[in-house]
Amino acid sequence: MFSNYFIPHGHCYLWKPGLVGLHILSDGLIAVAYFLIPTTLIYIVKKRQDVPFDWVFMLFGSFIVCCGITHIMEIWTLWHPNYWFSGFLKGITALISLSTAAVLVELIPKILAIPSPDQLAVANVALQNEIGERKQAQEALSELMLELEKRVMERTIALESTNELLLQENRDRFLAENSLRHSEAKLLERTQQLEETLQQLKGAQTQLVQTEKMSSLGQMVAGVAHEINNPVNFIYGNLIPAQEYIKDILALIKAYQVYYPTPAPEIADKIHTIELDFILEDLQKLFGSIKIGAERIREIVKSLRSFSRLDEAEMKKVNIHEGLDSTLMILQHRLKEQTNRPPIQVIKEYGELPLLECYAGQLNQVFMNIFSNAIDALEQMAQQGESPQGYWENNFSEHFPYTYCDLLTIRIRTLLVDGKWVQIHIADNGTGIDYDAIAKIYDPFFTTKPIGAGTGLGLAISYQIIQAHEGYLRCTSEVGRGTEFIIEIPWQSQLSQCDCHLPHKQVVMNELG
Numbered sequence: 001m002f003s004n005y006f007i008p009h010g011h012c013y014l015w016k017p018g019l020v021g022l023h024i025l026s027d028g029l030i031a032v033a034y035f036l037i038p039t040t041l042i043y044i045v046k047k048r049q050d051v052p053f054d055w056v057f058m059l060f061g062s063f064i065v066c067c068g069i070t071h072i073m074e075i076w077t078l079w080h081p082n083y084w085f086s087g088f089l090k091g092i093t094a095l096i097s098l099s100t101a102a103v104l105v106e107l108i109p110k111i112l113a114i115p116s117p118d119q120l121a122v123a124n125v126a127l128q129n130e131i132g133e134r135k136q137a138q139e140a141l142s143e144l145m146l147e148l149e150k151r152v153m154e155r156t157i158a159l160e161s162t163n164e165l166l167l168q169e170n171r172d173r174f175l176a177e178n179s180l181r182h183s184e185a186k187l188l189e190r191t192q193q194l195e196e197t198l199q200q201l202k203g204a205q206t207q208l209v210q211t212e213k214m215s216s217l218g219q220m221v222a223g224v225a226h227e228i229n230n231p232v233n234f235i236y237g238n239l240i241p242a243q244e245y246i247k248d249i250l251a252l253i254k255a256y257q258v259y260y261p262t263p264a265p266e267i268a269d270k271i272h273t274i275e276l277d278f279i280l281e282d283l284q285k286l287f288g289s290i291k292i293g294a295e296r297i298r299e300i301v302k303s304l305r306s307f308s309r310l311d312e313a314e315m316k317k318v319n320i321h322e323g324l325d326s327t328l329m330i331l332q333h334r335l336k337e338q339t340n341r342p343p344i345q346v347i348k349e350y351g352e353l354p355l356l357e358c359y360a361g362q363l364n365q366v367f368m369n370i371f372s373n374a375i376d377a378l379e380q381m382a383q384q385g386e387s388p389q390g391y392w393e394n395n396f397s398e399h400f401p402y403t404y405c406d407l408l409t410i411r412i413r414t415l416l417v418d419g420k421w422v423q424i425h426i427a428d429n430g431t432g433i434d435y436d437a438i439a440k441i442y443d444p445f446f447t448t449k450p451i452g453a454g455t456g457l458g459l460a461i462s463y464q465i466i467q468a469h470e471g472y473l474r475c476t477s478e479v480g481r482g483t484e485f486i487i488e489i490p491w492q493s494q495l496s497q498c499d500c501h502l503p504h505k506q507v508v509m510n511e512l513g
Helices: 009-013 017-047 054-076 083-113 117-171 177-259 265-274 276-308 320-330 360-383 458-468
Strands: 316-318 344-349 356-358 408-417 421-428 472-478 482-490
Touching: 009 017, 017 054, 054 083, 117 177, 177 276, 265 276, 316 320, 320 360, 320 408, 320 421, 356 360, 360 408, 360 421, 360 458, 360 482, 458 472
Parallel strands: 344 408
Antiparallel strands: 316 356, 408 421, 421 482, 472 482
């Protein structure tokens, strides 16, 4: 680091003015260029905020600046023999250069993964086509609604005409009593037809709204799961080789410590500064934490994909417990502790079930509606400052022998009945539903929630879905004690053995005893 032990580099050039001037001019111009290049890069990054990986430009600029400093040192050592200091600067330049090269190699897949303008243009065209198709579908639906309204209006006019005829016939009652009775019968029949048409229209409208809603939700969930899955797999797949590389490097460091127990003062200071012993101990824990986090994200992605089930529009055999767990995973943010209530406990009593033949996506929709209503009831109880009583204390003691009076709780129980029926019990110890409201909970647009908090479509759609599975949906509840919904579906449905997709049949309900 001192100049007393060496001679200036200019002696090697015999202090010839031409040769010394040539080196000074060349090194100076190179240093100026090396200082101007990173300045230009920094200016570009500051002006273009949308440039990806802008920190790489900063790292590359640092490497170029260090190269420029080495050329300045070449001029300096012509008169001042500070060769150790010059070599130290070159070592720093070498480290920054290697780091820059390694980072650039690592960024190659990410840079190549950036979509090109042509790819974005193709995606934009596909999106425009999809928007056009949806607009056409909406226009067709509007035309259908207009046609239905026209038919209702025509039938209304016909009814008004019939009423006028009845008034005229009433004046001649004694002359045409038989004709009057016949007309009354026809009027009653037409009124019933209108009522049935209106109910069918409401049902179709309800099904269309909810189907579109769940279809959009499923597409969004599947898209998010797909986008998250790729980078997570990239991280998870590189954890093991990265951990092995670190182990090899740590083994090399330990070997150096064995064969070189007394390092140079600079190395000893560096070891003390970075706390090498703590790094060696904590590095494996760090990789363990990263691995646990990556596995957790993979489980969440798996649950999202299981919930969406966009590729399972037909009846298939599925594990019903996976559908329950994926739905709970979607609602996990609502089950956690909130500012106005404690966390909601979920207790699972899963039985041994065979694979259930069903429409998995539609059943997930039923689970979502029932779980959401249970969470709403528990939150309402917490906001009212009431303590949960545990609905199963008296009614379900055979199946739920434990008491959870002081916790907001949702209990799930599954079992196979008579080897033919799969039963799913979902109970909560929330506010409960009164006797009069239970008879209406499956009616479209009926809700017990405050205005703006519910649409009244969830249970109506759920009831129709369970009907389509040739099953039963029952509800038992008591105000202040909680609510239980029982879903009962045949283990092997007859739907898969016929050409029909949605059977039309009436389902007998045992709503509350």
